Amino acid sequence: MKNLIFIFRSAIDDFSRNKLRTFLTSLGILIGVFAVVVLIALGLGLKKYISDQFEAMGKNSLFLVPGRVLSGGGFTGSVSSIAGRFDDRDLQTLKKINNVIGVAPLAFKSTKIKGLLKEDFGDIMFSSETFSDIMGLEVDRGRFFDKSDVSKKAKVVVVGSKIAEDYYGSDEGAIGKKITIDDVKFTIIGVTKSKGGGGMGGFDYDSYLFAPYTTGFIFNPDKKFFRLSVKVENENYVSQVKEDIKKEFLKRHKDEEFSIVEPTELMSAITSIFSVLNLILVAIAAISLLVGGIGIMNIMYVIVSDRIKEIGIRRAIGARKSDILSQFLAEAVLLSSIGGILGLGFAYLSVLAVHNLFPAYIDLTSVVLALGISSAIGISFGVFPARKAANLEPVEAIRYE
Amino acid sequence: MIKLVNVSKEYIIDSEYTFYALKKASLEIKEKEFVSIMGPSGSGKSTLMHIVGLLDKPTTGKVYVDNKEISRISDDDLSKLRNEFVGFVFQQFNLINKLTVLENVMLPSIYCRKELDFDPNDRAESILNDFGLSEKRNSYPNKLSGGQQQRVAITRALMMKPKLILADEPTGNLDSKTGHEIMMLLEKLNKEEKITVVLVTHETEIAAYAKRIIY
Numbered sequence: 001m002k003n004l005i006f007i008f009r010s011a012i013d014d015f016s017r018n019k020l021r022t023f024l025t026s027l028g029i030l031i032g033v034f035a036v037v038v039l040i041a042l043g044l045g046l047k048k049y050i051s052d053q054f055e056a057m058g059k060n061s062l063f064l065v066p067g068r069v070l071s072g073g074g075f076t077g078s079v080s081s082i083a084g085r086f087d088d089r090d091l092q093t094l095k096k097i098n099n100v101i102g103v104a105p106l107a108f109k110s111t112k113i114k115g116l117l118k119e120d121f122g123d124i125m126f127s128s129e130t131f132s133d134i135m136g137l138e139v140d141r142g143r144f145f146d147k148s149d150v151s152k153k154a155k156v157v158v159v160g161s162k163i164a165e166d167y168y169g170s171d172e173g174a175i176g177k178k179i180t181i182d183d184v185k186f187t188i189i190g191v192t193k194s195k196g197g198g199g200m201g202g203f204d205y206d207s208y209l210f211a212p213y214t215t216g217f218i219f220n221p222d223k224k225f226f227r228l229s230v231k232v233e234n235e236n237y238v239s240q241v242k243e244d245i246k247k248e249f250l251k252r253h254k255d256e257e258f259s260i261v262e263p264t265e266l267m268s269a270i271t272s273i274f275s276v277l278n279l280i281l282v283a284i285a286a287i288s289l290l291v292g293g294i295g296i297m298n299i300m301y302v303i304v305s306d307r308i309k310e311i312g313i314r315r316a317i318g319a320r321k322s323d324i325l326s327q328f329l330a331e332a333v334l335l336s337s338i339g340g341i342l343g344l345g346f347a348y349l350s351v352l353a354v355h356n357l358f359p360a361y362i363d364l365t366s367v368v369l370a371l372g373i374s375s376a377i378g379i380s381f382g383v384f385p386a387r388k389a390a391n392l393e394p395v396e397a398i399r400y401e
Numbered sequence: 402m403i404k405l406v407n408v409s410k411e412y413i414i415d416s417e418y419t420f421y422a423l424k425k426a427s428l429e430i431k432e433k434e435f436v437s438i439m440g441p442s443g444s445g446k447s448t449l450m451h452i453v454g455l456l457d458k459p460t461t462g463k464v465y466v467d468n469k470e471i472s473r474i475s476d477d478d479l480s481k482l483r484n485e486f487v488g489f490v491f492q493q494f495n496l497i498n499k500l501t502v503l504e505n506v507m508l509p510s511i512y513c514r515k516e517l518d519f520d521p522n523d524r525a526e527s528i529l530n531d532f533g534l535s536e537k538r539n540s541y542p543n544k545l546s547g548g549q550q551q552r553v554a555i556t557r558a559l560m561m562k563p564k565l566i567l568a569d570e571p572t573g574n575l576d577s578k579t580g581h582e583i584m585m586l587l588e589k590l591n592k593e594e595k596i597t598v599v600l601v602t603h604e605t606e607i608a609a610y611a612k613r614i615i616y
Contacts, residue, residue, distance in 0.1 A: 003512075010500070014499070017499065312495075314508070315456070315483075316456055316483060317483065317484065317508060318481065318483045318484020318485070320476070320481075321477070322477075323512055393457075394456045395451045398456065398491075398495065
């Protein structure tokens with residue numbers, strides 16, 4: 001024990017005498033550990049982001065989309081095969097299936113929107129009263145449209161918080177006001193709670209308007225929907241309902257014209273793609289660790305050559321080969337660990353800096369991995385120079401000038 | 402205590418020429434002796450010293466330590482003997498300059514695997530005190546004079562209570578006054594502490610301190 005403390009203390013002594021060399025040598029490991037840890041953190045963040053997006057939809061939902069979307073866990077074919085869009089009859093079919101407690105069709109319209117402060121193009125989603133529930137949309141002020149709004153084809157609209165802000169200045173200012181969508185006047189009955197997000201796979205619901213699909217037929221005369229969302233009574237029935245829907249739909253459609261997607265399935269498919277991508281990036285970053293290790297090996301050979309005389313003296317007063325070996329190994333491990341710890345520190349700061357934009361995080365595994373790998377590099381790249389030092393003939397070493 | 406029988410050390414320069422650093426040397430050193438080994442430069446004194454000090458192994462011949470033949474013992478056991486049995490004093494002092502005086506003196510105890518019957522720190526301090534080096538204990542060796550450095554080296558050699566001190570031209574880098582001081586110190590260790598001293602030198606004057614001189 002006193003031996004170990006002594007070894008590490010003299011290594012630290014040595015490094016403090018050669019701060020620049022120590023820093024430069026550790027830099028390779030620092031960069032490697034930094035890159036690996038940050039990429040893992042971003043990967044974890046992405047996973048969390050995706051699962052949060054899907055979590056909001058609930059596990060008891062199913063989506064019907066035209067064309068083939070998922071097959072065996074991966075994407076095949078095109079998402080935008082519009083050939084077989086769904087119509088009102090499909091909607092009615094779904095409603096009749098056992099354990100289905102809600103159906104939300106979805107149609108889009110991009111058109112001119114005129115509010116109090118602004119006139120611009122915007123996007124409206126037409127759906128049913130179940131939509132807010134299925135998509136995990138919450139209403140901050142006012143209310144979402146209900147069943148009667150749908151059956152009455154009421155000209156009511158719920159707007160995203162960003163829309164309320166942009167067109168009326170505030171949430172309160174928007175409620176009850178008229179908004180003109182493609183020359184048709186609608187009444188704003190609710191404002192959704194801000195969800196943030198958007199981008200990767202998700203919609204930025206804050207910038208959308210939502211209206212009953214029946215009202216939407218004004219703009220959508222062929223009454224087609226590009227997606228149907230189904231809410232099942234509880235998640236245990238999901239696979240049964242999926243089978244039933246498939247059976248019913250095959251009566252009207254060909255197999256390749258529609259897909260039934262479970263959010264969890266979709267999520268695992270997306271997550272697995274991103275995981276593979278992330279793994280590749282981490283592997284590339286790991287190459288810099290290798291380069292850093294070679295740097296350590298290089299400098300350790302220099303250190304050994306610099307200290308041949310010292311090694312001879314130590315051997316003359318009774319140091320064993322193993323004492324010399326552990327001394328130089330300790331220095332190599334310390335060099336790489338300094339790099340590892342600093343790299344981890346910088347990675348932590350970077351993750352902290354992006355945390356507001358992206359839920360990246362460093363888990364315990366990355367910490368253990370970073371420290372473990374950096375000391376393993378120290379050992380594996382330090383062992384050759386250290387063995388060279390230990391195997392010097394004592395008498396040759398002490399004569400060396 | 403140490404016996405060398407027909408010891409040779411050869412360095413093969415190339416296939417036709419072999420350099421003999423030492424040719425069939427025999428030597429016996431008894432306990433509590435003060436022996437000087439004399440000879441001109443290049444006569445193999447240092448090689449002999451390295452073999453006696455177990456730093457080097459002979460090409461042929463046998464070395465006995467306390468009647469045990471050492472050619473068959475392991476490198477670790479040789480290290481142990483160097484650590485506990487021998488103390489070295491070199492011409493160039495061979496102190497480690499990045500360690501303080503006290504750390505240099507205590508270094509042998511770091512490499513000792515057995516339980517010590519003394520506190521290394523106390524022992525180091527007390528010998529340094531005896532040698533008038535107390536105030537220098539936290540200095541670095543390259544800040545000391547040659548005589549002081551050699552006294553530190555002797556302190557280090559004494560640290561593990563060795564039976565044998567090997568001094569290889571200990572006065573070679575010192576002026577004659579300091580050299581004599583160092584020799585008196587070695588003489589005192591031999592007389593009072595009953596430590597065997599083997600001295601290698603080419604100066605007759607220095608060799609005269611010994612009880613027995615081998616040419």
